[in-house]
Amino acid sequence: MAKLIESFTNHLTNWGLVWFCFIFWGSIFNAILVNTLNFESSNIIYFSGYALGLIFGIFAKYKNWGWVN
């Protein structure tokens, strides 16, 4: 159990920012896209919002942008 917690903590330390951007910023980008493009919710809109979040997260990780979370 302790090993599991340790590996989970290590994963979050390394990839937490990317996960955060994927879910947190992905949800926000998605909402902005849905509102500004005035489309009915569709899979493409959903995917593009979260894809943007993921890209933002990878960028933030390599730029060490702690402020995004």
Next chain:
Amino acid sequence: MSEISLNSEKDLSIDAERLVARTFIGRIEWEMIVIGLGQFVVWLGIWYAVLMGLLPLWGGFLLSTLSISFSYLPSHAGQHGHLSGKYKNLKWLNALVGQISLIPLAQSHHVLKAIHMKHHAHTNDPEKDPDYFHTHVDHWWQAAINTHGQTGTGDSRLQKMIESYMEEDENFKSDIEKGTVFTFVFFFLQMVIAFYFPLETLLLWWLPRKLVTSYLGVIFSHQPHKALPKKRYKDTRFWVNGIPRFFNHSMQIHVMHHMYPKICHFDEPKAIEALKPFMIARGIPGAEDLPDKISYKLLSYK
């Protein structure tokens, strides 16, 4: 007037100074308990009003930013034990109220406490003061940006400092470890809430707390300490900015806090009035220009 002639009129020794300061130490700062819990309830109320359509999102954003600007000081009071005062059986109040108060800022009371105690122990030391990287900058906007390095993983210099403290100080390590639990909780909570209420989370939580963090960096840290050396009585200044101190959370008189951190925030004006001769004698920056009466109005130089 020389120190010797001042001493001839009044005892300005360190012992006399401590004796005066001690009269302001020990009470429970109930005002901070009310503010800490109150602003949290107000913040929840803003969420409720926005989600129920009673308040527009932009209005919620403005109110939330204002409300969150009150969330740090109660935790700060808890970090210094002001919420329990001299009553040891009430020590739990410091962490409980401190942590509840910090929920809108998504910060851990224990982590901030550990870092803040190091700031007091090593104020303005470039090697040891965790606030140094946003206090000792040339412009206020640099402080507003750099202060975010303290709340994320952004500043590698600060991370190195924290790692070094973790190795050498067991109490610091223990506080950071306790606080990490809350850091994880906030990390997940924000993602979950953003999934269901994305724009509300952005404008009622994330953006307001970022703006407030910048405000704290400039008003609570940079202005009182900028360009000052690392020495007791010399490391913090009185300052004015043309705005009544009430609207700066009284940080214009932050120097009183660094002189005697155990004095409650709301007792600082009275303590300054009593300690003014000592402050002038010690050469505290700005002390000689203080008015005799510290009111809630503009703290202006004579």
